[in-house]
Amino acid sequence: MSGEGMNSDLTVLLEIQDLQAKLRELESASGLAAFEQEEFGIDPAEASDALRDKVGDLEDRLTDEVRQRYDRVVGGVDRVVVPVIHGTCYGCFTAVPTATAGETDPNATLTTCEHCGRFLYFS
Amino acid sequence: MRLRELFTADVVKLDLESESKDDLLKELVSVLDLDEKSEAILFKTLKRRENLGSTGIGKGIAIPHCRSLVVNRLRLAYGRKPGGVDFKAIDGDPVRNFFLIVAPPLEVSNQYLPVLGKIAQFAKDEAVPGALLELESPEDFLALLDEKAS
Numbered sequence: 001m002s003g004e005g006m007n008s009d010l011t012v013l014l015e016i017q018d019l020q021a022k023l024r025e026l027e028s029a030s031g032l033a034a035f036e037q038e039e040f041g042i043d044p045a046e047a048s049d050a051l052r053d054k055v056g057d058l059e060d061r062l063t064d065e066v067r068q069r070y071d072r073v074v075g076g077v078d079r080v081v082v083p084v085i086h087g088t089c090y091g092c093f094t095a096v097p098t099a100t101a102g103e104t105d106p107n108a109t110l111t112t113c114e115h116c117g118r119f120l121y122f123s
Numbered sequence: 124m125r126l127r128e129l130f131t132a133d134v135v136k137l138d139l140e141s142e143s144k145d146d147l148l149k150e151l152v153s154v155l156d157l158d159e160k161s162e163a164i165l166f167k168t169l170k171r172r173e174n175l176g177s178t179g180i181g182k183g184i185a186i187p188h189c190r191s192l193v194v195n196r197l198r199l200a201y202g203r204k205p206g207g208v209d210f211k212a213i214d215g216d217p218v219r220n221f222f223l224i225v226a227p228p229l230e231v232s233n234q235y236l237p238v239l240g241k242i243a244q245f246a247k248d249e250a251v252p253g254a255l256l257e258l259e260s261p262e263d264f265l266a267l268l269d270e271k272a273s
Contacts, residue, residue, distance in 0.1 A: 014191075018190065022171075032239075035240065083192055123195045
């Protein structure tokens, strides 16, 4: 995957998703929050607030059309962007149509899963 | 799984050239050999993590880490900058040794936190910071992991 022509909304969505992953870790009992606190002196609550602010900034950078779809999806699922690995959506684990998955650079176009509605990232 | 099994010689760079924290993160990310856009996203995610607080744990060692969708498996790299870089480390000293850890958001083997812990433990061995500065080849690094890391 070259990545050179990645859709600009997808780029922002990936950044949001990465921050959301960190947020979930800081707010869960996974042990990562405690590790961050003990080893790096991070205050999980303070860090979560900072990340939420940054997510909000990034959300504002989405184009109107994508933002509307994002707002619809974000209320119902834990992850708005999911990878497609070996032709399978890793949000709902259904097969992505081969016409989409087979494109030279499928990340050049913003694609959603026909089944679960999540945004797709072809890894 | 032992730490040694997660590193290969091609993700070890003993002569990092960057002089600033941002440039160093970019150079470290480039060791993973991702596409340009993925590298840019990963750099931003790592930088945002650093903005929460430095991953410089002292004694010249930093462990930049994050989860990111741009990787589909756990990726690690080690980089060394003998002269050191101001990384805003917890002890204020320049950082010379960098352990990069990147994991996908969903990771079946769930190695991210254990690997972070193992690297932190490895770095705290009193003999390790000095031994890292004496490495002459990536293979020396792998041998040190064999000897000192769990």
